Amino acid sequence: MGLPYSGCVARAKTLPALWLISDARNDAGLERALARLPRGSGLIYRHYHLDGPERLARFRALRRAAKARGHVVVLADSALTAREWGADGIYGAPRALWPRRADLLHLATAHDLAELGLAARLGADAALLSPVFPTRSHPGGATLGPVRFRLLARQSRLPVIALGGMSAPKARALKWPRWAAIDGLS
Template sequence: MAKIQTLPALWLLSDERNDAVLDDALVRLPRGSGFVYRHYHLGDPARWARFRALRHLAKSHGHMVILADSALTAREWGADGIYGAPRALYPRRRDLVQLATAHDLGEIGEANRFGADAVMLSPAFPTRSHPGAPSLGPARFRLLAQRSLAPVIALGGMTQATAHRLDWPRWAAIDGLSK
């Protein structure tokens, strides 16, 4: 696993729907939070330009910056790590923090096998990203999280209120941290 001095407790994920408020959201986050840049909706030149601006702002507030892309691109763009499905993290990169996405026990097992530094387990609660899709809920979330060898970050329907209800030390949001 990559050497992580302190894994942030709070994570903001970028998305097309929160792009207009990301600058303000990054400034409002507690110093040393995490930021996962996705922006799948942009083409390469625009995606790179927006990443560069947001990375500068995030770093000026002491945030860890993770890119949803390849390890090669993350290194070229100056990200602290990569985010994606567990298989996308293989082979292990010691110089990058690796955040695996997981939705079930199989993906938790893959994240364990591929040596993820942390796992974003979702959806903890109903979410706008996947309307009508079943969510894990607190009990199932905890059962799955216990199987992870790496720290687990709750994602999906997360806000201050749902984070309190889940009583979990690490959580991430798109809308819940953008308003």
């Protein structure tokens, strides 16, 4: 079930509440994970471990599987590449999303209030605020924790997607409507 968001693309679509993020470690199970997600969820395709043609081929296969379930597909790359590959949007640090492209969904990464503000000023449609909980991606790294996450997210002018150690039980405990995961959905 998607929730409204504020960008130009919003007139035609809604921002998914649930996002699966691709990674080398969850690659083998991505098609199964996409099939299990509620219709209209989202996929953020990163696959930084693949180069050129191999990365594009894997993107196309996952985009087909995602679109068959009505999912939104966002690419961690440039707007030019997203358009060429047929992605619905781009994902990255706020400055990497600039200039704003009206035909693409823009999902910014953020780790604090300053980055949330920058993402809003640069026209992002939503921000993935992380890490909420400890993650396998950054073992031993500092986390926001539930209280700080909610404080920051509620101050944001953008819709916020919780990221970092997220799973369905943690999302319920966090009481936050939008979340993303690598391991927690794979």
